[in-house]
Amino acid sequence: MAIVYVDNKPCEMNPEENLLHGCLSLGFKLPYFCWHPALGSVGACRQCAVKQFRDENDGHGKIVMSCMTPAAGGTRISIADPEVVAFRAGIIEGLMLNHPHDCPVCDEGGECHLQDMTVMTGHDYRRYEFEKRTFRNQNLGPLVNHEMNRCIQCYRCVRYYRDYAGGNDLNAFALRDRVFFGRAEDGVLENEFSGNLVEICPTGVFTDKTLKQHYARKWDQQFAPSVCVHCALGCNTDAGERYGTLRRIVNRYNHEVNGYFLCDRGRFGYEFVNDERRFRQPLLKGQSASAASARSYLDEKIAHGRVIGIGSPRASLEANFSLRTLVGPDHFYSGMADHEVKLIRLMIETLRRGPMRTPTLREIEESDAVFILGEDLTNVAPRMALSVRQSVRQQPMEAVKKLKIPLWLDFGVRDAMQDAKGPLYIATPHGTRLDDVATTTFHAAPDDLARLGFAVAHALDSSAPAVPHADDWPLANEIARALKGAKRPLVICGASCASEAVIQAAANVAMAAHAALSFTAPECNSVGAALMGGNPLSAAFQAVRDGYADTVIILENDLYRRAPHHEADSVLRAAPHVIVLDHLPNPTNEKAELLLPAGTFAESDGTFISSEGRAQRFFQVCPPENEVLASWRWLKPDHWQNLDDVLQAMAEALPQLAAIRDAAPSSKFRIAGAKIPRSPHRESGRTAALVHINISEPKTPEDPDSALSFSMEGTSDQPPAALIPFFWSPSWNSIQAVNTYQQEVGGPLRGGDAGLRLFEPSPENGQAYFSAIPAAFQPRESEWLLVPMYHIFGSDELSLQAPAIRELAVMPHVAINSDEFAEGMEVDVTLADGTFRFPVRVHREMPAGVAAVSVGSSPLVTVQLPGWGKIARAK
């Protein structure tokens, strides 16, 4: 650390960083706009000016931008110097010239960085007397609202959107005091991470359009720490609620996982929680029933029936475990198709045995050579794609370091780096959104992808099995060289190709390259559900068909997504009694005799295990209402009082999951005897919020399951990372308040980041190379190999019920490279299970003989794929 004198006080700062970073990390209230910890310094806004002095005898000093000045040892600066105070006041005055007086009707109001900085700087009177410049706003689609008159030209939006997220349809247009940040024309923002503009923008230019549909001020919402349910990465979120409606999702910083950013599916997929079709009451034989009658029906079936339970990869561990306990381990079945379980277990076993480490998203970002095998990350594990996009900067960064350009000097780094990119190899059946930063792409059938992987492993280590007839594969050699030459190589794979061979090949590469190995998984708790185990789903179907089981309890699961339509149909028809716990209507729960209204992530507490192997807890944000209960509460035995009891019982029954108790503090956790308030201290009118129903203030709901309270009373200290409901601190009302929660700005949260990693094999560990190398793919004369194709908007079950996401959902289609079929043409895809009609999209990059079909929103389910089928022009 370096000693920097701030107003003559010696302060320890990181000399690798700039003065603004150092000052903020120490808690100095130094205002800024254009700088962002994830984006670095550019010196545009000039708001963070300080006075720098040559030495202690320099009485004059000069104004410098703290964000552009290294925190070198011995530097002497003043924040309080009157001249620089006046300068900063001049800057905020300049920024505010054109800013409208619309705070009362601005969605950013109350959590606006511009408001905070204006107050911090002391600007309170507008001397500007001329007309303000105005713009025409654009319709940017259903996610992000645009109000350009509020813009202060800090350039954060385009720097984030273009330079960081790789988008190219948002730009800075025109000059002087009329720079317009928007698209060339109205239209949906194309980048899958556009929602981060809402948090990147320091004021109300870009705001959350879904929040606007049911707006509430930050101080009028209550929040709870949550975990995203829309993929398996486990991005940390804070969910905001008012009057029983989930209002929005904001990013909950986790240094190791999502950092500052979420994907649009994760940020905007939440509205399914508010769907008017949500089950709020038990339904017994189609009729609303009381909780008591539902329970007695359930008890009766358990007591007298032959009951089996089917779990779910989108339900919490606690819910799955409660079902398992209710029906007994022997009668508990996995909620995933057999093949999927097999793939996920293979991934888990590979990671457990090691020595390959499963990296965090931050570590992925810092990888300097990446090989993606079989995964379309943007559509399967979107936030990981954003990390990989940063990873290609790592190797060119070495050259930048040699030029002695500080890495935080963003434009300097980018000017030096230009278009240089580090190694990123993407081998997938069809093109992906990351191809634009890839060194080389390779598009092939899953077997050939596996063969490429095996060949790379062999090129790295001759003791890894060789691929017959592929001795000197230049691409394999090139990838091997790239991984070998890297300091932090990474292999990414997953279940998307539904191929064990692809996973094994990836494992071999990671072993041979001493690389990290990251797997994607299909759903938010796929890994947790696989770790819990259970009998195969096919056996559950058999048990029903055989008449062994007369009652099936299905936990938060739509069997029509797990099995072909006719199979799910036949099972549900054969079962005499079907009991389903779920949130929203689907073809499975349509057939339920008893339907129990299950709490979503917003109405439940529970634990998910991410694809990284990180156990993370989410907490209820909506106060209990109607008969909606966390699934585990419906299913648990009476003697489990609260979540702690569930976790304790699970630890005893399933030692492999014992550690998850520590994923977050227990319900007994207190800070100085106090709970952690879900509502901001300033929540206005809380005591009168329900005055139209009852004059006297209602009792705040109890929360027996967590250390959080449904109240604004409680500790004002920073809670442990897993329990942070919102970021807010004195002078920092916006989400930029996260600065004050970090050990140093942009670093880990104080007290450590949330979550508990379950797979930490010793680097000494070893496992034998996999050796089952598939034969090369042979295209067939009259058939196509159909592989699954995922869509960020469309493949995820729950987010598809959110109106904004549904609006963006990709129409299910078949992607194919053939002169026989033209773009948009309707075709019939015939598999063993039937014929399905799709429009065609021509993908010239795809290999011959392979077609990709949308899954998740189409009648085809992943279990049918890959599979051979015929494709013919629809008549």
Added chain:
Amino acid sequence: MTGNFDRPLTERMHPDGSVVSLRAYELAGGYQAIRKVLRTGMTPMAVIEEVTEANLRGRGGAGFQTGVKWSFVPRGKDVPNPTYLVVNGDEMEPGTFKDRFLMEQDPHQLIEGAMVAAFAIEADIAYIFLRGEYTLAYERLAHAIAEVYERHYLGKNIFGSGYSLELYLHVSGGRYICGDETGLLNALEGKRANPRSKPPFPPSVGLFGKPTVVNNVETICCVPHIINRGATWFQGLGRTKDGGTKLFGVSGKVKHPGLWELPMGTTVREILEEHAGGMRDGVKFRGLLPGGASTDFIVEEHLDLAMDFASLGKAGSRMGTGIMIVLDDHTCPVGMTSNLTQFFARESCGFCTPCWSGLGWADRILKAMEEGRGKPGDLDKLEFQTKMWAPGHTFCALAPGAAEPVQSALKYFREDFERHIREHSCPWS
């Protein structure tokens, strides 16, 4: 043009403004400098030493030592390649037209200069970044470049020396901000012409991230003559310690507005009175901007100062481009300041707050004042803004340049500003 001294930059030019042909240029000793460099085995370092010794300072306005700038270019095997030379021909300083004159009338002088400079920095590729409105210069340069390529003076293995150079003429979309060399580089890369962070400086991280030197047209035009006639000769051309001749120009209500090549260090008075013929009859001198719109006004008492890089500092101004704009008593100083500020406000790239915000505000204040809508307190606001635009307060030199006419006008013509406010009208209108 009068006086008995060398005028290496303009001596070949025709009074009718027609172009100096390749033949005429060569007959007058053209392309001998590059031959000398390449054929006598001069090393790049030797060229740099010669130019350094000649004390050639950048003619774009900043006056940086050209030889020193060239010496910053990293050399050796590990250096990223290619290395670029970029000639800044995006002349947009209001009132300034010296580079246009050089490019239109003697394009080969520039081309040869670029070749020598490129050799000195071991550049593989050179660009001439030309202002889009300079259509005649474009035609003549394009023709000249084609001629030279035809003769194999450019391209591979020039004069059998083993040195190769490609020269491209790039026609700019045109923004004042391209006068900032890094803004120019961004524009040349096809990006917004926002200036870049400095450091890193172009010699280490320049065009497309590679080592790059950006020089002004007039600077480059001096180079062949330094090689041909030596550093001592060049240094001796100047009357003060800055070497060489300089194109000086005058516009405004003088008898003979024009452009002259004169020894560096010629006094303002000599240029104004002898060469421009003094003020028109019935018109009184009030002040002048010595080197373009981004220099401080000087007034009568400063007229005996020498036009060189140091002397005008005594009057709180600077030589800039050396092309003067004269303010007379028939012209409203507020109107002139307003006009200049309007230009700077319009040309702000929109990147840093004091510039984009403050210039727009100052522009509106001045316009209102000129239209009789000025208010007490406006001058304080303007003065405050000029402080906000001080060097180091802004991202590049545009706003500091814009501050110069405003702050000096407030100093020398304050009463005129106050009158506008007091009388709610412009006394000149």
